[in-house]
Amino acid sequence: MTCFPDAPDVARRLLLKGALAGGLAGLGFAASGSFAFADVNAKDWPADAFKQKGEAETLKDLYGKAAEVSDKITLDAPEIAENGAVVPVSVASTLPNVTAISILVLENPNTLAAAYKIPEGTEPSVSNRLKMAKTSKVVAVVEAGGKLYSASKEVKVTVGGCGG
């Protein structure tokens, strides 16, 4: 079974140093469209979507539709992640009317890593840090104007989720 290494406890130190802005890329996942995700104020965690395996199944569960590739999404992730426990990923988009962003790691045990709701007035830009079990394609999905768009990038993981 795949495992994830423990992330080093760098977060607090980074904040204390006020150094968060530098060096941290973000992960972006776009999720939107399905009943669970339609209401921006819904508090429910989309449990089923987080159990899915595969991009198509995950998007179908989360949004009820498929995504088309777009060049208006910026997916920022390292080419090579030395530590699969902490992979910085950022997603931003120049698409209008973005309502959700989600991030998928296709080779993880469960494809969906994180999903974000972007209400009106919030910029379509998210940075976060994800665990990756092994080298994988990372997919950013952006819901904009009721449609789904995606961008992807291959991230090589040198020290995988199992710490060798």
Added chain:
Amino acid sequence: MASTIRVRAVASGDSTEVQSLIQHPMDSGFVKDSKGELIPAHHIEVVTFEHGGKVVFTAYWGPAVSKDPYVKFKFKGGKKGDDLKVSWVDNKGASDSMVAKIQ
């Protein structure tokens, strides 16, 4: 007890950049302990950020989000001195919240 949440929200022009760190193990459910037994999944599910009574950002996290999760986003309308409320709940029903001032 100290809050599990650290937030830095800085207003610049008409937009506010929010960075937050939450202390949480984010156990994936796939890792074994020293006795070879699986550590059950224990992760934050939902984080909400509220400003002026309105939710400005919601994060839905699975077990693949790194330990002590970090997230950054920007929203419009925040002013220096405004309150920003951050709340999270995990898959075991634990939760925490705090109110930070926008700088």
